Amino acid sequence: MNNKNKKILNQLNNRQSRNKLKKLGLPGIILIIIIAAASYYFTEDSPADEDRTEVTVDHYIDGDTTRFYYNGQSESFRYLIIDTPELNTSTGDPEPFAVEAADRTQELLENAETIEVEFDVGPETDHHGRYLVYVYADGEMINERLVREGLASVRYLNPPNTSRQQQLEDAERLAKEEGLGIWSLE
Known part of the structure; x- marks a missing residue:
């Protein structure tokens, strides 16, 4: 797992972040997942x-x-x-x-x-x-x-x-x- 994804996971584990996710609703959560996936797969550096x-x-x-x-x-x-x-x-x-x-x-x-x-x-x-x-x-x-x-x-x-x-x-x-x-x- 690259450093970008570790940061995202750490933020999701944070209580404040969970509360913000509740406010975003399902469409907002889906958008965050899409952005995280895109940064993982389309960065110049591979996870390896x-x-x-x-x-x-x-x-x-x-x-x-x-x-x-x-x-x-x-x-x-x-x-x-x-x-x-x-x-x-x-x-x-x-x-x-x-x-x-x-x-x-x-x-x-x-x-x-x-x-x-x-x-x-x-x-x-x-x-x-x-x-x-x-x-x-x-x-x-x-x-x-x-x-x-x-x-x-x-x-x-x-x-x-x-x-x-x-x-x-x-x-x-x-x-x-x-x-x-x-x-x-x-």
């Missing part, structure tokens, strides 16, 4: 912004999967809403831009003083047991950076884990318009 957790890298897998030390042990983390080209294919050859995506992820994380992960509002893990997160290096979202540089596409939307979908789609649109990375092949 308050819940970033610092992690450290254990092992790089590829552009969109990294093993981080989390809660005292090494765990696999899959970057939400993005897909980078595959390093390991059935032919043995990486897909175009797979090496670049993996190298870029490693570069961004190695150069960061602080690495954080942010869970969305839905399930924390996928069917492979990997944690689903947005990854931040010194406050910058790596998921978005990879998409913006044409090293990842927007994919694997798993509602309700989609709070950053529009932000990532905007980055992808710009990368496509500029013909960057994977979009240079089209």
Whole structure:
């Protein structure tokens, strides 16, 4: 729950506020609920912004999967809403831009003083047991950076884990318009 909603709840628990609500009547109460819901869902910051957790890298897998030390042990983390080209294919050859995506992820994380992960509002893990997160290096979202540089596409939307979908789609649109990375092949 974000700070705005905590304030609203505290005010509603206040006796004076309850008396004011009685005076407002049902239409007034409905209006207050609508305003509170709109501020919750349409603010630039998602509720998850308050819940970033610092992690450290254990092992790089590829552009969109990294093993981080989390809660005292090494765990696999899959970057939400993005897909980078595959390093390991059935032919043995990486897909175009797979090496670049993996190298870029490693570069961004190695150069960061602080690495954080942010869970969305839905399930924390996928069917492979990997944690689903947005990854931040010194406050910058790596998921978005990879998409913006044409090293990842927007994919694997798993509602309700989609709070950053529009932000990532905007980055992808710009990368496509500029013909960057994977979009240079089209």
